[in-house]
Amino acid sequence: MTVEPMSYSISIATASDAAEIAALGGSVFFESFAYSMPAQDMDDYLKTSYSTHGIQSEIQDTHTYLFYVARHDKTNELLGFVQLNRSSQEPCLKVKPPDTIELQRIYTHSKAHGRGVGSQLMTKALSYAVEQGYKAIWLGVEDNLKAHKFYLETHGFERVGHHDFTVGSCVQTDWILERSL
DSSP states (O other), rough: OOOOOOOOEEOOGGGGGHHHHHHHHHHHHHHHHHGGHHHHHHHHHHHHHSSSHHHHHHHOTTTTTTEEEEEEEEOOOEEEEEEEESSSTTTTOOOTTSSSSEEEEEEGGGGGGTTTHHHHHHHHHHHHHHHOHHHHEEEEEEEOOOHIIIIIIIIIOEEEEEEEEETTEEEEEEEEEEOOO
């Protein structure tokens, strides 16, 4: 099956993008993890972490966060986003703050899968980190084959540890991945 090319542009998110980012982020998180936790835990997490108000507050907190959005050139539909966090840390990181930045979220719409949107968002995040003088970038991710291929094989991250990711009563173990820049 051949995937048709898709024309899109990447730009820094503004507060007006918050509702769409919240909707896409919540949808992708639900599709990815609903099987692994009680419905009430998922519901509570989505209301807290993917509310329009919460995302808007993060977009406006430019000291801590930076969002990039990918939008379809013809329809302006949100195809994906990446969120960077300048103020987070993990004990297992080889490079410690302030010399590291977290890739907190990178999500793409299912219709953008296989079209390079995720990789271009990653490239944008990596370029920003290098331009700002960070020595490393890191993220937490559930251990799965798709993530392994995208982060470890395609984008050069390495496993440096793990942490518990708690959603309500559900505790999951995420791998901490880091890449030198």
